[in-house]
Amino acid sequence: MQLKNSKRLLIAAATVCLSLSAVAADLSGAGATFPYPIYAKWADAYKKLTNVGLNYQSIGSGGGIKQIKAKTVTFGASDMPLKPDDLKAAGLLQFPMIIGGVVPVVNVKGIGAGQLHLDGATVASIYLGDITQWNDPKIKSLNPKLALPSTAIAPVYRSDGSGTNFLFSDYLSKSSPKFLSTIGANTSVQWPTGIGAKGNEGVANMTTQTDGAIGYVEYAYAKQNKMAYVLLTNKAGSVVAPSAESFQAAAANADWAKSDSYYLILTDQGGAKSWPITGASFILVYKQPVDAAAVNEALKFFDWAYKDGASMAAELDYVPLPAPLIAQVKKTWTAEITSGGHPVWTGK
DSSP states (O other): OOGGGHHHHHHSOSEEEOOOOTTSOOOEEEEOSTTHHHHHHHHHHHHHHHSOOOEEEEOOHHHHHHHHHTTOSSEEEESSOOOHHHHHHHTEEEEEEEEEEEEEEEEOTTOOTTTOEEOHHHHHHHHHTSOOBTTOHHHHHHOTTSOOOOOBOEEEEEOSOOHHHHHHHHHHHHHOHHHHHHTOOSSSOOOSSSEEESHHHHHHHHHHHSTTEEEEEEHHHHHHTTOEEOEEEOTTSOEEOOSHHHHHHHHTTOOGGGOSTTOOOOTTOOSTTOOTTEEEEEEEEESSOSOHHHHHHHHHHHHHHHHHOHHHHHHTTOBOOOHHHHHHHHHHHHHHOEETTEESOOOO
């Protein structure tokens, strides 16, 4: 997919529907909207190369988890990793596919991308309904040189179950004891105020259309739609901008080798350059799939994406996984995804 088409993809109905080769396994997936831009780009390139297509429904992490558990898709996708006990109970395996960042975005007259500075506690207060105007003293103290209007703040939130919701609410829970105790972190939470919208696409559109709005989207959506993203104070006290470099800095602190079933959350990582709302997006497949051929086709696609899709990911400001982690994931495929006592993934 050419970059010039990315914006059209992001604001269109979020489904990649690419025809399947008659001889290929039925490769299908559903879930997170967070990685949708890169999955769409990969799917288009892979189909041109192999004639194997992909039907990926960008319906949110909650929907992806439900569909893989219902066995209606070959793989699910979630930005909230499932806990090891939950994976075991469902017979599922998860592995990270890509790393990116969630960014607050605003629609405030006179304020452009990277001009407004906020911290986690202030963003939490906005979404709690405690800060209601853009010229609130707490916001002004963080932006002493910025002319802030008295415009009412319109928080926009994800109305569907989503990993983006999880990453954002997890970060706010780590930033604000009140947010943690009253709302907490999950794919679906009860927001006390604001406007709901479905998917990263919906939040991007609603924020763009609403004067005084603040929302949160995966960075590719903010960049491709030319939205005014916010600077954040990270755990180290540094003011940082969202970028592939700041996502990479956060991911660099992660010790995947010590994780159980790749259960690792990357929000609020240490380091002066780390973006505080960084997260991995995960793939979910059955350890003993009903359709081993389809899962093998899916793993071949993911293997190709790891090897040949890194530059495409970087163009959309995602962070490809480091080589040692990719090697670890492939060993997991061979050891744990089986059919009839044999590994499903052949590496061919």
